[in-house]
Structures are given as C-alpha cells and as structure tokens.
Amino acid sequence: MSKTNIAIIGAGILGSAIALELGTAGHSVEVFSDDHNAKPATHASFGWINAHTPENKHHFQMRLESMRLWRALRSAYPAIPVRQITAVDWDMPETELEETQAQYSDLGHETHLLEADALKNAFPHLNLPETSAITSYNDMVAEPDQIASFFKKHAEALGVRFSTDNSIERIDTSPNGPQLVVNATLHQFDQVIIVAGTGSQALVEHLGYALPMNNRQGILLRSKAMEKELNCLISAPDFHCWQMTDGTIIAGSAQAGREPNVDVTALAKQLSEKMAELAPDFADIEFTTKTHGTRPEPGDGMPVIDVVGEHGNIHLAVMHSGITLAPFVAKAISHQVKTGKQHEKVAPYSLARFQTVQEKIAI
Numbered sequence: 001m002s003k004t005n006i007a008i009i010g011a012g013i014l015g016s017a018i019a020l021e022l023g024t025a026g027h028s029v030e031v032f033s034d035d036h037n038a039k040p041a042t043h044a045s046f047g048w049i050n051a052h053t054p055e056n057k058h059h060f061q062m063r064l065e066s067m068r069l070w071r072a073l074r075s076a077y078p079a080i081p082v083r084q085i086t087a088v089d090w091d092m093p094e095t096e097l098e099e100t101q102a103q104y105s106d107l108g109h110e111t112h113l114l115e116a117d118a119l120k121n122a123f124p125h126l127n128l129p130e131t132s133a134i135t136s137y138n139d140m141v142a143e144p145d146q147i148a149s150f151f152k153k154h155a156e157a158l159g160v161r162f163s164t165d166n167s168i169e170r171i172d173t174s175p176n177g178p179q180l181v182v183n184a185t186l187h188q189f190d191q192v193i194i195v196a197g198t199g200s201q202a203l204v205e206h207l208g209y210a211l212p213m214n215n216r217q218g219i220l221l222r223s224k225a226m227e228k229e230l231n232c233l234i235s236a237p238d239f240h241c242w243q244m245t246d247g248t249i250i251a252g253s254a255q256a257g258r259e260p261n262v263d264v265t266a267l268a269k270q271l272s273e274k275m276a277e278l279a280p281d282f283a284d285i286e287f288t289t290k291t292h293g294t295r296p297e298p299g300d301g302m303p304v305i306d307v308v309g310e311h312g313n314i315h316l317a318v319m320h321s322g323i324t325l326a327p328f329v330a331k332a333i334s335h336q337v338k339t340g341k342q343h344e345k346v347a348p349y350s351l352a353r354f355q356t357v358q359e360k361i362a363i
C-alpha cells in the first residue's frame with residue numbers, strides 16, 4: 001500500500017507535534033512554514049501547561065487529557081524540554097478561590113487550597129500576601145524556544161521533511177486531492193493540515209469559510225540568568241512568572257501587550273518590583289529581553305479542530321493554549337487523517353459554528 005502524502009502548513013508547536021505523530025504512524029509528511037513573514041506564537045508563549053476555567057467542562061477535560069499525554073511524552077522522550085512545576089495561583093478574586101478549587105477536584109484535577117499560613121509554610125522563600133492560593137503539583141512548563149524544535153528534530157529522524165521560508169499562498173482543491181500554491185507553483189498532496197496560527201484565517205477564507213479571529217497580542221519579558229532558584233510558577237493578579245532551565249525568569253502581566261504601544265522600560269520596572277516583593281531572593285532582577293507574540297485565537301476564544309470541506313482531506317487546528325493542547329490535537333488530527341472525519345472528542349470545536357452569516361447571505 002502506498003503511503004499517504006501529507007502536507008502540514010505551519011511549524012509551530014501544533015505543526016511540529018502533528019508531524020511527529022504522523023511520522024511515527026509511517027506517513028510521508030512535508031511541513032511548510034514561513035517564519036519570516038508569519039511570526040509564530042510558540043516562541044513568544046509563556047509555556048504553562050495547565051487546566052483552568054472549569055466552567056467550560058469540555059475544554060477543561062480536554063486540557064486534563066492533554067496534560068496526561070504530555071506526561072506520556074515525557075516518559076517516551078526523557079530529554080523533552082517540558083518539566084513538572086508547582087503552580088501557586090491566586091489570580092482571581094479571593095471569594096472565588098474555594099469554589100474554583102472545588103470545581104477542579106470535581107473534574108479530576110488534583111489541586112489544594114492552601115490558606116495564608118499554610119502557604120507561607122509551604123513556600124518559605126516567598127513573601128506572599130495574606131491570601132489563600134490554589135496549588136497544583138501536576139502542572140508543567142515547556143521551554144518556549146525549544147519545544148517546537150524538539151518535535152521537529154524527532155520528526156526529521158523519522159523522515160519528515162521541513163521546508164522553511166515557504167509561504168503558502170492558498171490551497172486549491174482538485175479531484176486528485178488538495179494542492180498547495182507556493183511561489184505560483186502547485187504541489188499535489190493526498191491530505192493537507194492547516195496549523196498556521198494567525199496565518200490560518202487567510203488560508204481558510206480562500207477555501208470559502210469564515211474564521212473570525214481575536215488574535216490577542218501579548219508581551220513577556222525575560223531576565224538575565226539568575227543563580228537563585230524560584231522552584232515554582234507564580235500566578236498572581238496581574239503578574240505571572242517561572243524560571244527557565246538556563247536560570248532566566250520569564251514574566252508577564254495580564255495587561256502587557258493589550259495596548260499597541262507598550263512602554264517596555266516601565267513594564268520591566270513594574271515586573272521587577274513585583275518580583276522583588278514576592279520573591280526577595282530576586283530583588284536584583286533585571287528584565288533585559290522582550291518577546292512579543294499574537295495568540296491565534298478564534299473569535300469565541302475556543303479552538304477550531306475540524307475537517308474543512310466535503311472530501312475529508314483538509315484539516316484545521318487553530319487555538320490559544322496550543323502549548324497545553326498540542327499532544328491532544330496531534331492525536332485528534334491523526335485520527336481525522338485516518339478517518340476523513342472530525343474526531344468525536346472535538347465535536348464542540350467545529351468550523352461550522354462560524355458559518356451562519358455566510359449561509360444567510362447564500363440564501
């Protein structure tokens with residue numbers, strides 16, 4: 001039997017994780033990306049692999065399932081740049097902490113609600129305010145600069161080809177399968193997977209489908225390497241940080257990046273002051289580098305994971321929280337490639353939910 005010839009558009013975390021999944025399944029895979037014109041979100045991410053917002057049960061369960069898959073990947077690839085971290089989270093009104101933690105427990109996410117005294121005992125190196133916090137020992141962090149390259153390296157070892165600096169202008173459909181248009185040349189494939197982050201919208205619209213996007217901006221700052229160890233991820237109101245393996249602290253605030261012209265010097269000062277207040281060992285911290293990214297977020301904030309068109313040979317995955325969800329999405333897309341149908345586990349994330357206006361116009 002001849003191998004299925006698959007093109008992946010995008011080499012961020014989703015494209016490279018899917019490439020590894022499909023390469024492992026023995027498909028012939030070529031990944032196209034254009035990192036000169038389209039800046040990937042993955043490198044600019046905070047990299048926190050977690051489950052939150054339990055009100056949306058399906059999405060929450062999907063995050064938990066993906067966290068289980070991350071743990072399986074860590075067993076299969078011990079050098080993967082992902083590690084377990086203790087998260088200390090009080091980034092919500094204090095009145096909501098107890099109920100949120102109870103919801104986490106009901107949904108199978110093991111966390112603890114620590115009151116102020118217990119919290120101070122558990123994290124004596126921190127100078128925490130008089131607050132309770134939810135602690136999770138099952139969260140993980142992925143090194144944003146390394147994680148896509150790690151998947152890429154292992155996919156390449158299985159024969160997956162990565163073709164960089166190739167902007168896909170559009171996808172044409174033909175009786176023999178989808179065709180990618182690259183530099184006015186047609187490339188024929190059996191199946192195409194669109195995981196082009198913010199670049200997905202234009203490709204999908206060319207196929208005749210609406211894909212409204214919020215594309216929220218975000219800025220994070222990174223410090224010089226610090227010798228002291230932070231040993232946890234802090235998620236405080238308007239401040240979050242963790243320490244990367246090279247000693248660098250990566251930090252942000254909820255507001256950073258929302259306004260187009262951020263004063264980076266003022267932001268660095270604000271984050272340094274917050275860090276020094278919460279973690280006195282880091283009183284001399286200096287934030288020296290900025291990453292600026294755009295979250296590829298569909299208009300209602302939820303992912304799109306679906307088959308596009310009627311032939312079952314074009315697939316789409318676009319979302320915020322793609323670092324958390326990548327292993328789950330890789331499995332779902334691999335299933336779609338095999339069956340030509342949307343995976344039943346991702347039924348709420350179909351593209352059809354955005355097509356109402358178009359259909360009305362057509363009538």
Ligand SMILES: Cc1cc2nc3c(=O)[nH]c(=O)nc-3n(C[C@H](O)[C@H](O)[C@H](O)COP(=O)(O)OP(=O)(O)OC[C@H]3O[C@@H](n4cnc5c(N)ncnc54)[C@H](O)[C@@H]3O)c2cc1C
Binds near residue numbers: 169294
């Ligand atoms: C500031 C910030 C903080 C974040 N924090 C977290 C977090 O803590 N946890 C979490 O889970 N998620 C977080 N996210 C979201 C996460 O980073 C994204 O959901 C994820 O990186 C998306 O991955 P992706 O592979 O879909 O897209 P990207 O990483 O954007 O990759 C898209 C790829 O498509 C390519 N491309 C685009 N258009 C074309 C084209 N026409 N032709 C060829 N190639 C094309 C690009 O070059 C790139 O290779 C954060 C994002 C930001 C910006």
